[in-house]
Amino acid sequence: xxxxxxxxxxxxxxxxxxxxxxxxxxxxxxxxxxxxxxxxxxxxxxxxxxxxxxxxxxxxxxxxxxxxxxxxxxxxxxxxxxxxxxxxxxxxxxxxxxxxxxxxxxxxxxxxxxxxxxxxxxxxxxxxxxxxxxxxxxxxxxxxxxxxxxxxxxxxxxxxxxxxxxxxxxxxxxxxxxxxxxxxxxxxxxxxxxxxxxxxxxxxxxxxxxxxxxxxxxxxxxxxxxxxxxxxxxxxxxxxxxxxxxxxxxxxxxxxxxxxxxxxxxxxxxxxxxxxxxxxxxxxxxxxxxxxxxxxxxxxxxxxxxxxxxxxxxxxxxxxxxxxxxxxxxxxxxxxxxxxxxxxxxxxxxxxxxxxxxxxxxxxxxxxxxxxxxxxxxxxxxxxxxxxxxxxxx
Numbered sequence: 001x002x003x004x005x006x007x008x009x010x011x012x013x014x015x016x017x018x019x020x021x022x023x024x025x026x027x028x029x030x031x032x033x034x035x036x037x038x039x040x041x042x043x044x045x046x047x048x049x050x051x052x053x054x055x056x057x058x059x060x061x062x063x064x065x066x067x068x069x070x071x072x073x074x075x076x077x078x079x080x081x082x083x084x085x086x087x088x089x090x091x092x093x094x095x096x097x098x099x100x101x102x103x104x105x106x107x108x109x110x111x112x113x114x115x116x117x118x119x120x121x122x123x124x125x126x127x128x129x130x131x132x133x134x135x136x137x138x139x140x141x142x143x144x145x146x147x148x149x150x151x152x153x154x155x156x157x158x159x160x161x162x163x164x165x166x167x168x169x170x171x172x173x174x175x176x177x178x179x180x181x182x183x184x185x186x187x188x189x190x191x192x193x194x195x196x197x198x199x200x201x202x203x204x205x206x207x208x209x210x211x212x213x214x215x216x217x218x219x220x221x222x223x224x225x226x227x228x229x230x231x232x233x234x235x236x237x238x239x240x241x242x243x244x245x246x247x248x249x250x251x252x253x254x255x256x257x258x259x260x261x262x263x264x265x266x267x268x269x270x271x272x273x274x275x276x277x278x279x280x281x282x283x284x285x286x287x288x289x290x291x292x293x294x295x296x297x298x299x300x301x302x303x304x305x306x307x308x309x310x311x312x313x314x315x316x317x318x319x320x321x322x323x324x325x326x327x328x329x330x331x332x333x334x335x336x337x338x339x340x341x342x343x344x345x346x347x348x349x350x351x352x353x354x355x356x357x358x359x360x361x362x363x364x365x366x367x368x369x370x371x372x373x374x375x376x377x378x379x380x381x382x383x384x385x386x387x388x389x390x391x392x393x394x
Contacts, residue, residue, distance in 0.1 A: 009377035011384045012393055013362040020393060023365075025381060029310075029372030031290035032297060035081030040300045041270055041277070042234075042257065043292060044083040044122060045285035047074055048333050049097070049105065053347035060351050063101050069343050070105070071112055074121075076342070077286075080293040083120030084109060085281050089128075089162045089197055096350025099129035103151055110157045122193055125149050126162035132204065135166040138176055145184045159192040160236070160281075161185070165204040174210035174220040181224045191233035193259060193281065196221055198239040200326045214244060222251045229253040236261045236281045240326070242269055249276055263322040263329070267295075267311035271304065283329055284318040287336040288373055317367040320360075328355040332364050335387075339368065339380045346387055358391040 009025040050073065055064030074084050086109045087093060087102040097105070106123040113119035127144035135141060141164055152159055161184065171177055185192065199206040209217035225232050234257030237245050242265040249258040260269040260278035269278040285292045291314050298306035321332030331352055338346045346353050356364075365384050374380040 009381040011365070011381040012388060013365065013384075014359055014388075014393055016359065023369075025369050025374065025377040026372065028374055028377065029291070031294040031310075031373075032080065033290070034079050035293045035297055037081075037297060038300060039081055039296050041296055042083065042120075042259070042279040043081070043285065043296055044085040044120070044259070044281040045077050045289060045292075046085045046088045046281065046283040047077060047286055048330060048337065049349050050337075050343045051345075051347045051349045053345045059347075059349070063097060063349050065101070065105075065349065066343070067108065071108055073337070073342055074109055074112060075116065077289055078113070078116055078119040080289050081296070082285060082289060082293065083122070084113070085160060086110075086121050086123040088124045088160065089126060089195065089202065093124060093126060093128050093162070096348070096352060099148070102128075106152055106157055107155050110155045114156065121158065122160045123152050123157045124160045124162045124195075125152050125192075127164040127166045130166045132166040132169045135170050138167075138170060138180055141167045141170065141180055142183050145180070146187065149184065149188065153189045158190055158233075159188065161188075161192045161194045163195060163197040163202070163205050163208055165202070168205050168208055171210055174216075177209050177220060178224050182228065185228040185231040188231050191231055193233050194221075194225060194235045195261070195281075196235060196237050196239070197261075200240060200324065201238055202327060214239065214241075218244065218248055218251075222248060225256060226251075226253045229256050232256050234259050234279065238262070240264050240322070245269060245278065246273075249278060263318045264315070266318070267308060267315060270296075271299070271307065283333060284314070284321065287321065287333045287368075288314045288317070288371065290375075291371065291373055313371040314373070317364070317371045317373075320364055320367050323360075325355075328352070331356045332360075335361060335364060336368055336373070339365070339383050340373070340375050341379055346383075358388070358393065361387065361391075 010022050013023045015021050050066040050069035052064040052066040057064045087106050109121050113121040125148040130144050209220040211217050236259040238261030258278045259281035260266050263284045295307045295310040322329045334348050
């Protein structure tokens with residue numbers, strides 16, 4: 001067993017009881033820096049944006065993005081064999097990035113992907129340019145979806161059809177969801193990924209598909225997806241309920257992929273069972289990209305033991321990052337990027353760096369170390385110490 005007392009990297013961290021301890025870091029695990037071989041799962045990471053910390057803006061009101069670092073992170077993900085899910089509802093939209101900013105981000109990513117052999121990017125289309133409180137009809141929702149679809153497709157982008165706060169507000173039942181989705185899917189230039197986002201990520205989406213009963217909601221979603229199967233690449237389900245995902249996966253038309261959005265149970269869902277498996281569209285893959293690449297590479301070679309050995313210690317980290325309030329998970333994702341040197345600051349679009357406590361960040365650090373994903377322990381310790389100092393940990 002590794003003797004952590006012999007490692008040089010250490011940092012002072014608060015404990016759950018309020019004391020301060022000296023925490024010594026482990027030796028990081030070795031993961032691939034590039035992945036060129038084929039994978040047997042489609043794996044998309046909901047990639048974060050890098051804020052510009054030197055901009056003279058009001059972070060809660062206006063965005064300031066470091067485009068060079070933001071796009072460099074996408075190159076990093078593509079190099080690891082992962083695709084990018086861009087401008088997503090959980091990663092950016094509705095929580096810091098408006099539609100105009102999203103469209104610029106999508107355009108930059110699509111252009112860069114086209115210049116990068118093998119790069120895959122799907123981009124979120126929704127209705128977030130509308131004020132849900134002002135929407136009165138389904139026709140307004142349809143027109144909003146059509147506008148964003150047209151704008152993304154004009155850039156040559158593939159689409160993730162995101163859940164709509166406006167639709168959740170004005171729909172009177174399951175039939176209204178069917179009407180909107182049938183109309184939008186019929187016009188899609190290429191098959192899309194449908195995202196069913198649970199209210200643990202966005203409380204405004206409670207009762208999506210026309211009911212608070214998840215089984216009844218699944219009946220509606222499956223019916224809509226299967227009757228439009230020619231226009232649906234797959235569905236991402238973000239309910240953090242593995243049993244619901246497996247049940248839905250078994251009901252989808254054969255041509256429709258299930259993309260797990262379960263940041264609590266992704267390892268077993270991707271591994272699958274004797275009746276099928278899930279592909280991946282995950283926020284946690286942003287933070288654990290090298291580990292994900294290593295695990296998926298092992299799975300593609302039939303090495304299930306290594307797949308689980310790599311993923312097992314990342315699951316506690318993911319569950320911590322995505323703990324309630326789940327919508328604040330982005331803070332943990334960006335914090336890991338900062339610790340690993342992908343950006344030189346812990347500043348976020350929308351001022352979201354303030355959404356998690358000092359205790360939360362300290363436990364995140366311990367779990368990231370246990371998962372072996374802190375690439376340079378000395379740098380990670382120095383950066384953690386700087387953050388802790390600003391929060392009163394001497």
